[in-house]
Amino acid sequence: MKLRGLYAITDSQLLAGKCLKYVEAALDGGLTLLQYRDKSTDEARRLREAEALKHLCDRYKAHLLINDDAELAARLDVGVHLGQTDGPLTPARALLGPKAIIGSTCHDQIELAEQAVKEGATYVAFGRFFTSSTKPGAAPAALDVINQARARLVNVPICVIGGITLDNAAPLVERGADLLAVVHGLFGADSTQEVTRRARAFNALLSI
Numbered sequence: 001m002k003l004r005g006l007y008a009i010t011d012s013q014l015l016a017g018k019c020l021k022y023v024e025a026a027l028d029g030g031l032t033l034l035q036y037r038d039k040s041t042d043e044a045r046r047l048r049e050a051e052a053l054k055h056l057c058d059r060y061k062a063h064l065l066i067n068d069d070a071e072l073a074a075r076l077d078v079g080v081h082l083g084q085t086d087g088p089l090t091p092a093r094a095l096l097g098p099k100a101i102i103g104s105t106c107h108d109q110i111e112l113a114e115q116a117v118k119e120g121a122t123y124v125a126f127g128r129f130f131t132s133s134t135k136p137g138a139a140p141a142a143l144d145v146i147n148q149a150r151a152r153l154v155n156v157p158i159c160v161i162g163g164i165t166l167d168n169a170a171p172l173v174e175r176g177a178d179l180l181a182v183v184h185g186l187f188g189a190d191s192t193q194e195v196t197r198r199a200r201a202f203n204a205l206l207s208i
């Protein structure tokens with residue numbers, strides 16, 4: 001599957017009380033993917049919020065993915081992003097079907113990415129490339145892993161994550177990244193207009 005563009009990820013603290021309006025502003029600026037990332041265990045709220053995001057994504061023709069939770073993704077007929085400890089990819093692919101977008105966290109390891117692709121991942125994610133205020137404990141990755149991944153995973157979309165902003169994203173794209181996954185560098189803006197401007201500017205970096 002060809003996937004390229006801005007990949008926005010929600011953050012329940014950062015977007016408290018303004019999630020839908022900030023997400024809609026980002027969709028207005030252009031999103032390829034949106035990930036609903038909520039680490040709470042409030043299942044009813046998670047379902048409600050994910051449904052609302054799905055309606056928005058449908059209106060703007062963007063794809064929604066759920067972080068960590070293949071069951072919720074199956075319930076909503078959307079994609080899922082799974083980390084190395086979030087459960088295996090093969091059953092998730094069987095559950096969600098051949099067309100679903102499934103992402104896999106591969107940190108800085110090409111071998112994990114090759115394995116993920118074999119097990120049914122649609123895209124592979126590397127990071128974190130820069131210090132992340134959203135996930136300060138994320139393990140660092142060197143930029144060179146993107147070049148290596150580009151050379152070895154020819155037709156697989158490469159996602160990059162971790163501390164990405166408009167000021168540091170260009171080298172990631174130049175090295176071969178297809179998807180820029182961003183929380184704070186997009187939703188840390190203090191107005192919806194600024195979210196839309198940032199989304200457009202991220203997309204401009206990717207239109208090479």
Ligand SMILES: Cc1ncc(COP(=O)(O)OP(=O)(O)O)c(N)n1
Nearest residue numbers: 067081082083084105125159161181
């Ligand atoms: C696009 C993307 N890449 C990486 C991650 C991180 O996933 P994971 O390692 O499972 O960590 P959590 O996000 O679950 O804390 C991601 N969510 N999205």
Ligand SMILES: Cc1nc(C(=O)O)sc1CCOP(=O)(O)O
Nearest residue numbers: 127128132134138162163183184
């Ligand atoms: C959820 C997540 N995973 C990461 C990883 O390296 O696997 S970094 C990260 C946080 C991304 O948010 P921000 O754009 O604000 O840094």
Ligand SMILES: [Mg+2]
Nearest residue numbers: 068082083086
């Ligand atoms: Mg996870």
